[in-house]
Amino acid sequence: MKDTSKMTVDELRRYRLGLCHDAVAFRKPDRTPHMSFYITWPILDAGYKLSEGLHNWDIMEDAIVQHQKKYNFDLIQCLGTRNPCKISEALGEQRYDINDASGIISVRDSAPFSHEDLKAIADDPIKAQWEIMMPHKFPMFRPGITVEPFNNALREQREYFSYIGRINKRMVNEFGLPPASDGSLGFASPGIEVLFGFMRGIKGFSYDMRKDPGLLKAAAEALDRYTLDPCFAMIEKSPYGPNPDTCFDFMVLSLAHTIMSNKQFEYFLWDKLKKLMDLLVSKGKVVRVYFHGAMDRFYEYLQDYPKGSLIVMVEANNLLDVRRHLPNAAVCGGLTGLMMGSATPEECVSHTKKLIDEVGSNGGLVLSLNAMGCFPADTKAENLKAVSQFIQTYEG
Numbered sequence: 001m002k003d004t005s006k007m008t009v010d011e012l013r014r015y016r017l018g019l020c021h022d023a024v025a026f027r028k029p030d031r032t033p034h035m036s037f038y039i040t041w042p043i044l045d046a047g048y049k050l051s052e053g054l055h056n057w058d059i060m061e062d063a064i065v066q067h068q069k070k071y072n073f074d075l076i077q078c079l080g081t082r083n084p085c086k087i088s089e090a091l092g093e094q095r096y097d098i099n100d101a102s103g104i105i106s107v108r109d110s111a112p113f114s115h116e117d118l119k120a121i122a123d124d125p126i127k128a129q130w131e132i133m134m135p136h137k138f139p140m141f142r143p144g145i146t147v148e149p150f151n152n153a154l155r156e157q158r159e160y161f162s163y164i165g166r167i168n169k170r171m172v173n174e175f176g177l178p179p180a181s182d183g184s185l186g187f188a189s190p191g192i193e194v195l196f197g198f199m200r201g202i203k204g205f206s207y208d209m210r211k212d213p214g215l216l217k218a219a220a221e222a223l224d225r226y227t228l229d230p231c232f233a234m235i236e237k238s239p240y241g242p243n244p245d246t247c248f249d250f251m252v253l254s255l256a257h258t259i260m261s262n263k264q265f266e267y268f269l270w271d272k273l274k275k276l277m278d279l280l281v282s283k284g285k286v287v288r289v290y291f292h293g294a295m296d297r298f299y300e301y302l303q304d305y306p307k308g309s310l311i312v313m314v315e316a317n318n319l320l321d322v323r324r325h326l327p328n329a330a331v332c333g334g335l336t337g338l339m340m341g342s343a344t345p346e347e348c349v350s351h352t353k354k355l356i357d358e359v360g361s362n363g364g365l366v367l368s369l370n371a372m373g374c375f376p377a378d379t380k381a382e383n384l385k386a387v388s389q390f391i392q393t394y395e396g
Contacts, residue, residue: 001030001395012176016074020178020247024286024330025308026363032356033074033247033366034391035180035332038373039082040105042067045381049100054085057163064167068175070381071388075180075247077368079167083107084160090153092139103376111201112136115208121199121219125226133199181288182243185250188231190272191223192216196256206259209268217268228272232279241284248311249285252277255292262297270301281309288313288332299325315371319359331359332366335387340369340379345386352387356396367391 004012015030022029043053046063053060060080068076083105085096097106112133113121120128134141140149171177195216196205208216235250242249252273257265280287287305290313291298299322302310307328314322314333322331334355339348352367359365367387373379 001393004392007176009173009176013172013178016176017178017245017247019074020366021242023360023363023366024248024311026330028362031393031395032360032391034388035366035368036067036071036073036076037078037333037369037371038067038379039078041373041375041378042080044103044376045070050103050105051098051100053080054083054096054098054105057159061163061167061170065170068171068177071384072392073177073388075178076171077180078372079164079171081160081164081167084156086156087153087160088138090156091137091141091149093137105374109201109203110137110198111204113199113204115200115204115211118208118212118215118219121195122215122222125219125222179246180248181251182246182249182285184234184243185238185285186231186234188250188252188276189227190269191220191227192268192272193254193256194223194227195220196259202259205256209260209264213264213267220268224272228276232276235276235279235283235285238283238285242286248288250280251288251290252280253290257291257298258293265298274301277305281305285309286311289329290315296321296325302326302329305329311366313368319355319365323359323364330364330366332368333370334359334365334367336370337373337378340383340387341377342380343383345383348383348387349390352390353394356391356394361396 002015004015007015016033019029019031019033023033040050040053042063043050043060046053046066048059048063053063064076064080067073083096085098088095095108095110097108099105113128113136117128117132120132168179172179195208196202200208205216254269254273257269260268277287277289286309288311289302292315294316295312295314296317302312303326305328310326310328311330311332312322312326314331319331319334322329335348335352339351343351355367356365360367369379
């Protein structure tokens, strides 16, 4: 095993890239790579209140820097950018409920469109968002609104983008931490996911699927022109092969499937996801797939992709079971919040060793928390420190 303590920052970055590339390609890596899948937990671990970290980018930056210094990850999925509260708050929206006493953040289910508004979305998504969504979503967006709230929101957005650039640069230049994905390929969000997550909410979306599935699909396809098609264009123009400077190339993410039957999944979503994944694989890219929740009912959809092109993030399934059904796919996960938050350091290390020996001895494994780490009970700091130190010294 290589001695990373003697590496320059650039050598360390290259080493970590190699660990991830070897894992996806099922080549035995120098050791198993370790990914941070923590979202708001680092704020609490750094000794701040949630409201402080989520409303002050300097505090968030310090929390993320401490997170990397303490646990020495090989890649970080989220650098504190997931919940930009201040942008929407500038226009009066209160989408997030933050409880500093318990250290818990929750997101309100939002439905700024009604079922009857789906036709307006299908006809002209941009017009529908300005005329229907904005007044429902943002209390300040009413007749007589001045330019000041918009200026405030734009200022907060500039601060957000400035933070993104700053924290990414620090992770690369100070800590040798490579980017997880290739940002030049964009981020594809199928229209059906936008409807589910931002426009109709869980209750409304469920109603739409049963009341008028054709209209729901038409609205989704209209949104695809803005949320999906530009990404296809960027991927098609990209050079063949994986980006050597990122751990993976692209994440295909789905949440709407959690309230769908397989028949509904195929009708509303799978054709779009398959087209996206097929294009990425045809361009020689490495695709991360994250289907929230249990994914065993989706094994059949992923079995035919070539080995070395796919890594699946596993939230609610046993890694060995996933490996048996998807021998073509590397897996990411394995460290459950229940174990990391309640077991002893020794028990966590024993579990980690077993995962490496049984799942990752010949590559094909990236260790991480199995789901987003947000709450105090998701992990004990001493457990994460013990697991991180073990991963960095165990060849398997």
